[in-house]
Amino acid sequence: GENVEQHPSTLSVQEGDSAVIKCTYSDSASNYFPWYKQELGKRPQLIIDIRSNVGEKKDQRIAVTLNKTAKHFSLHITETQPEDSAVYFCAASFTGGSYIPTFGRGTSLIVHP
């Protein structure tokens, strides 16, 4: 099955700095890579995703990059704000047939004002 590694487990930055979270996956068949944000006491919610037919995707201050050859993908948050503080999860899955998103262990992002 798929195995997703996520680093770092904790990331502390100053407001306005950039934050980068990296993930690697093991199954070369995986073709869908979502990122979820989970605020304290809340449910995980999708913030951005990328598919295997593109290398980069951007949505305002958030961007994801994907390197299929190396089997790694990253989340980039620019101009961080205190409200970005949350746990971020990467996931990988194959969208053909049964779809089971396998999650990384999460990164706790803390943005200091």
Added chain:
Amino acid sequence: DTAVSQTPKYLVTQMGNDKSIKCEQNLGHDTMYWYKQDSKKFLKIMFSYNNKELIINETVPNRFSPKSPDKAHLNLHINSLELGDSAVYFCASSQVVLWVNTNTEAFFGQGTRLTVV
């Protein structure tokens, strides 16, 4: 309207009891899941189920069993509860797709915090 709803939100129970958590989705999705989130925030897949197949994570004890009366519901039954079962349990759903460019976002319920005492 809530897309994925699960009840109860909090559940406190004694060791050895049997309990159920209910989950319903109104998105018309084909696939539903149960995840366990432990104190370290790790989201571990327990089950994936659609109307054709049940996929079980082999590390899940057989005290846990999913029950799906219909496509919109996937309930979680837990027998003989143990202290280590204390966690937040999330139900989720997504659409089974065959094409790369179709939306496959997984929607989560609000979670059920289970405390076994």
